[in-house]
Amino acid sequence: MTEPKLEPDIQRISWGPQHPMSGQTRILLDTDGEKIHKIIADLGYTHRGIEKILENRTYFQGIVPIERMVMADTANIGISYITAIEKAAGIDVPERAQWIRSLVCEMARINTHLYAFGLQAESTGYFPAVFLWTTTDRTVLLDLLEELTGARWSYNFFLPGGVQKDFPEGFEDKIIKGVNYLRDRFQEYWDAMVENYTFEIRTKDVAYLSAEDAVRLGATGPVLRGSGVSIDMRKESPYAAYEDLDWKIITEKEGDCLARTKVRYKEIGQALNIMEQVASEIPEGPIKTRVSPFLRIPKNEVYSRVETGRGEIGIHLFTDGKDKPYRVKINSPTLRNMYVFERMAELTYMTMADMVVVINSIDPWYLDSDR
Amino acid sequence: MPEQLEIFVDSVKESFEDMIISADVKGPNQVEIVVKKEHIIEVAESLKHDMGFTYPSAAGGMDYLNENKMQMIYYVQNPRTGLFLFYRVDLARDNLKISTLTQVWDAMSFHEREANEMFGIEFHGHTDMRPLLLPPDWKGGYPLRKDFKGEGISE
Numbered sequence: 001m002t003e004p005k006l007e008p009d010i011q012r013i014s015w016g017p018q019h020p021m022s023g024q025t026r027i028l029l030d031t032d033g034e035k036i037h038k039i040i041a042d043l044g045y046t047h048r049g050i051e052k053i054l055e056n057r058t059y060f061q062g063i064v065p066i067e068r069m070v071m072a073d074t075a076n077i078g079i080s081y082i083t084a085i086e087k088a089a090g091i092d093v094p095e096r097a098q099w100i101r102s103l104v105c106e107m108a109r110i111n112t113h114l115y116a117f118g119l120q121a122e123s124t125g126y127f128p129a130v131f132l133w134t135t136t137d138r139t140v141l142l143d144l145l146e147e148l149t150g151a152r153w154s155y156n157f158f159l160p161g162g163v164q165k166d167f168p169e170g171f172e173d174k175i176i177k178g179v180n181y182l183r184d185r186f187q188e189y190w191d192a193m194v195e196n197y198t199f200e201i202r203t204k205d206v207a208y209l210s211a212e213d214a215v216r217l218g219a220t221g222p223v224l225r226g227s228g229v230s231i232d233m234r235k236e237s238p239y240a241a242y243e244d245l246d247w248k249i250i251t252e253k254e255g256d257c258l259a260r261t262k263v264r265y266k267e268i269g270q271a272l273n274i275m276e277q278v279a280s281e282i283p284e285g286p287i288k289t290r291v292s293p294f295l296r297i298p299k300n301e302v303y304s305r306v307e308t309g310r311g312e313i314g315i316h317l318f319t320d321g322k323d324k325p326y327r328v329k330i331n332s333p334t335l336r337n338m339y340v341f342e343r344m345a346e347l348t349y350m351t352m353a354d355m356v357v358v359i360n361s362i363d364p365w366y367l368d369s370d371r
Numbered sequence: 372m373p374e375q376l377e378i379f380v381d382s383v384k385e386s387f388e389d390m391i392i393s394a395d396v397k398g399p400n401q402v403e404i405v406v407k408k409e410h411i412i413e414v415a416e417s418l419k420h421d422m423g424f425t426y427p428s429a430a431g432g433m434d435y436l437n438e439n440k441m442q443m444i445y446y447v448q449n450p451r452t453g454l455f456l457f458y459r460v461d462l463a464r465d466n467l468k469i470s471t472l473t474q475v476w477d478a479m480s481f482h483e484r485e486a487n488e489m490f491g492i493e494f495h496g497h498t499d500m501r502p503l504l505l506p507p508d509w510k511g512g513y514p515l516r517k518d519f520k521g522e523g524i525s526e
Contacts, residue, residue: 004499004501043503043504044502044503044504044505044506047504047505049514051515052514052515052519215425215426215450216425216426216427216477216478217477217478218426218427218428218429218476218478220428229450231426231450231453236400236453237399237400237455302398303397303398303401303446303455303457305455312428314428314429314446316431316444316446318433327433327434327515329431329433329444331428331429331431331446335429335481335482336428336429336478336481338481339478339480339481340478370504371504
C-alpha cells in the first residue's frame, strides 16, 4: 500500500499482519502520545479474486470457492450465493429443506459468534480461559454438523434446490441434548465474563458509536444492532425458513464494545431457540428438487441479501444464458465494518490499549473483506 | 407492498424528470434508478435528504463489454422503510470519469477505491484514491474487466 502522508508531531505505528491479534491485515495507527489520532486499514493481504474465480466456474462449482470467504461461517456465506441462483433460475425449494437450512445456518452463527466471543475475551487480556471454553464447547456443534453434513468445517451442504442429506436417525434428540448443554454453559460465560467488573472496565463506553453514525457509515451486523438500530436481513428479506420461525432481533442501545459483545451473546440464545424449534416442529417432506448440475440460467439479474455472523452479505448475480455467471458482485460485511473502524478514531477518544479490544468488537474476518 | 413501490417509482419519475433515465421496481422492496451522469450528485443528495436513503450499503462496477459500456452501481437503503435502492450510472468505456459520491454517502469510499483498481473507473473529487486490495506494484491492468487476459504483475 502506498502510505498517506504523515502529519507533523504524529507517530505512525504499523500493527500487523504478524501481530498475534491482527489476523491477515495491517493497520496503520497515527498516534499522538497514547491517543489514536487516525486509523488507516491496509487490506488486501488475502485477496484471491473470488468474484473473478466465480465467473469461471459453473453454478455448482462456484459453491466451493465462495464458502472459503469465511471458514467459521461457511453455511451463511454459501446460502447467499445459493438463494441468488435459486431466485435467478426460479427454482422452488421444499419446505423441509428450508428448515434444515435454517438449522445449519444458526449452528454456523453460534459457531462464528463463539469464536468472536472468545477473541473478545482474549483481547481484553483477562480471560484466556473463555477462549478455551468457547473452542471446547464449539465441538458440540461441530459433532452435530459432522453427523448431518459429513464435514466439521466447510460443509458445501446446500445445493440449488435443497440440501444434500436428510436428518440421520434420532438426530432431533441429539439437537435438543446439545442445546441443553450449551444453554448451561452460556450462563457460565455470562457470569464469568460479560457481567464481570474487569471485563466491563475494558469495554464499557469504549469506542461509542451512535445510531446515526452507525447508519451513516454503513455499519452492519452486531455493530449496527449494538448501536440500537434494528436491521436484520432475516426479517428484512427473509430466506430459508426464518419467516416461519419464532425469533426476535437483538439490539442494545449503548453502542460501545460491551453492547456489541452482548448482542452476539444474546443472538446465540436466539439461535439456540431456533435450533430447538427446528428439532421439534420441522415439517415432513422431500429435501430437494432436482436441479441439473449443468444448470444454465437465462439473462437475469438478482440481488440476494443474507445475514451472516458479521452482518449483511449481498450477492448481485448477473446471468447471461451460459452455464457460468456473467458477474457476481459480493458486498461483504467486514469491508463495511472496517470503514466504520477506520472512522472510529475520529468519533471517539481511543487509546493504543483500547485498539485490540475495539477491532475485535467489530469481529473482522479479512478473508471476507478481501474476497 | 407492490402498489407502494409503484407509487414510489412514479414519485421519483415526477420529481427528477429528465435528470434520470429510468426508474423501475426490481423485486420485493427493491427499486432501481438509472441516473444521468451529469446529475449524479443532485439526485443522490435529494434521495438522501428528502427520501430517506441514509444507509449506504456498498458500491461496485459492472462491465457490459458487448454494449461497450460500464456501469457503477451504488446500493443504498432507507433504514426506516427497508426500501433497497440500486442507484446506477452508465459510463462509456472510453470515458470512465465520474464525480465521487463520497460527498453524499461517505461510506462509499472503500467501494469506490475498489471499483477504481478493478475497473479503472476514475472518481473525480475522491480524496484518497489509493488501491484497496491489489498490491501496490500491480501493473497488470484491471482484473474485473471482461477483456482482462490475466497478465498479472509485469515489469
